[in-house]
Amino acid sequence: MTSRTPLILVAGWRGPTERTAHALLRPGTIVVRHDLADVYEGVVRRTLTTTDDERETILELAHGCISCTLREDLLPLLRRLHERSTVDRIVLLLDPLIEPEALCWAIEHLVVAGIVGRVDAPAAHDVQVQATITCIDADTWLDNATGDDELDDDRTTAQVVVGQVEFADALVVRPGSDGWHQARLHAVLSRLASEAPMIWDEHGDIEALLRRIPPTARRGAIFDAYSPLLRGRPPLEHDCGIEIVEFDARRPFHPGRLHEAIDVLLDGVIRTRGRVWVATQPDHALLLESAGGGLRVTPDGPWLAAMTPEQLAATSTERQALAALRWDERFGDRDTSMVILIHDADPDAIRATLQWALLTDAELSEPHLWANWPDPFGNHHEDPCETTAQAEQETSLLEGERR
Structure with missing residues (x-):
């Protein structure tokens, strides 16, 4: 039992998000929407909708960005809505620019301070994510997910739409007009969000869809490089050209060759996600994520073999047990494990290219030389490699501040 207010996130790029969110309206439910169309001009339109009322507020933000919208309005608003006796469920109708995973991280970790009569705490003190519903337009989603179009904030459209589906607990699909295209989309969705129940009807029963979500659903949980x-x-199996490719290795990558090999994960690939062991960075795993033509590689926590006793004591017993099954006397739990979802690529070529990027037997025998190799992944890596100082400064919470 919990006294926290249930929270449902409705996300999507061009899918039937508004219809889906408003289908959840009933007495006690409030739908919250932040329209970010003019956020870079410092203006956000916030709408609160109930069964008998709709109120719009124009917010002027000193630092017009998505991150400050969360910090200054949305997170405090969630805590205030929890206090209303007339509200027993909150539905967040997310602007297409907002990635639900990053928002859930913010709800769980960012402290909201200064609310009169309330202890300083994250919004998760008062609300609990019940489900994330992602809405899809069948005619456009695959093109968006496999392209390389860039947004104004240095993300790509593919990274947003793929992340929305991967994080979903349930899917609502607006059916398309082409049967083959729709079959390929179904093959992708069943692999990218295999546990998520879906309806191929934007007019379907959304409350019934919520009841079909399994107990094992994410419900806002954040995964890292060590998660399954x-x-x-x-x-x-192969279906309509869609296939999952797995790659595992118990020796590190050469940083230079891995950088050369990365293109194989961007051509004909919908999604890559995994932990990567690079020889020049022996203490931390790198989390590698690609979507369409965009890729991000970031440090994501230490290996068990590199932890202090205090860090090890704070690590889950599940992770320690899994690591013990594959523990190496020399390298501990260090390894590489990737899952690659392809739509127009050669699985054998992907595996061969990644295998080529691993250390050779001769290189593996000289670990004293590893630290001297140039490392293009040194701190943070994105493709395309060229980034401007301004883009780095404008990196917001929703572009990876949780890392």
């Missing part, structure tokens, strides 16, 4: 990469039971 194949959740649920995604189909592993």
